[in-house]
Amino acid sequence: MEQTELSNGIQIIHAQNTFSKVGHIGVFIGVGSRDEVLGEEGVAHYLEHVIFKGTKKRKAYHVLSRLDAVGGELNAYTTKEETCVYASFPVDYLSRSIELLSDVLFNSNFPKQELEKEKEVVIDEINSYRDSPSDLIFDEFDKYLFKGNPLGNDILGTEQQVQSISRKTVTSFVKKHYVTQNLVISSVGNYSIQKLKKQIEKYFSHEANVSSPNKKRVCPQKIPLNDIVLKKNLHQTHTMLGGRGYSANHNNRPSLLLANNILGGPAMNSRLNLNIREKHGLTYMLESNCVMYSDCGSFSVYFGTDNKNTAKTEKLVRNELQKLCDKKLGTLQLSQAKKQVKGQLAISMENSLGVMLAHGKSMLLFNKVDSLDQVLKEFEAIDASQILDVANEVMAPSKLFKISYY
Secondary structure (H helix, E strand, O other), X not given: OEEEEOOOOOEEEEEEOOXXXXXXXXXXXXXXXXXXXXXXXXXXHHHHHHOOOEEOOOEHHHHHHHXXXXXXXXXXXXXXXXXXXXXXXXXXXHHHHHHHXXXXXXXXXXXXXXXXXXXXXXXXXXXXXXXXXXXXXXXXXXXXHOOOOHHHOOOOOOHHHHHOOOHHHHHHHHHHHOOHHHEEEEEEEOOOHHHHHHHHHHHOOOOOOOOOOOOOOOOOOOOOOOOEEEOOOOOEEEEEEEEEOOOOOOOOHHHHHHHHHHHHXXXXXXXXXXXXXXXXXXXXXXXXXXXXXXXXXXXXXXXEEEHHHXXXXXXXXXXXXXXXXXXXXXXXXXXXXXXXXXXXXXXXXXXHHHHHHHHHHHHHHHOOOOOHHHHHXXXXXXXXXXXXXXXXXXXXXXXXXXXXXO
């Protein structure tokens, strides 16, 4: 893993591999939905769609076909704190991919007709979430947890907000945020960083702005939250228990991640899964999550279950949370938990696209990327008292509020 920087402030991180004929490269912009000001709601995500709708030298079809023609892919995503436009491609087409990414990021001309057409696509996307309570409840959770702060806004915006986005709003947002000092380029592939940098310099050598965009991010205030139960005439009840967690920069971040993995991580032997799904057969969908932003975070447990089993399932979830708060892990339990998370991390390194995305996100958040060995050492250093402390600080049932659809 190697890092370098262009004279205009664009940071580059590259992991060279020799086992794949496929490369991945992503341009990360340090702006997300929480950076939208009043009147801009939904524009960060909307841009993710419309930057592919034509540039000064390419129509929309030619943008989409440029990598498709050689079996590659062009894609993008938006979160609350970042936007990423990325390409996957046969390594022989590195130059083509970098040129295309530069073209859509810096030369998109946002044709008015395409802008209006894409609004309908985004509104359909919004409506698809409305029809999926297991997705919608996560947005509702953030809305209440971060009430009064842009972090609580839906990334997609509302139908009314999307309809009101003007071309001027789009171009102003790009001019303000899509600047070199706000960009990170992350890459994984079988080519050297020297070759990569040469191509990036060719297509990304734009002049640096006089100053970086001034992000006025405000950490959401903690407010008392009451339980919320909403009738939606569903076949199931969808429930989230949650509250505030840690930021990505918090010293106890690794301990909370390990505690969450023990409780309701992706493995089938998580405590929630073993007790509620395997032992009692009460739910198919069940997970716990830690979401960490630059200045704050959230913790939650989600489950969907038959209406008649909701109370029992919630009681079992709360019992598991309380156990983690009350009983310190034994030496063997802690060792097994560490071994599991270290194995999961090692396996994740086999996913080159995932590695590229993780590196880019890390550069935006921390201005560095830790090696796998460094991360594993952080987890190895955790003791049982730290797990108990973070559980009581973040996961205690008395500190969580509930939102439920039925």
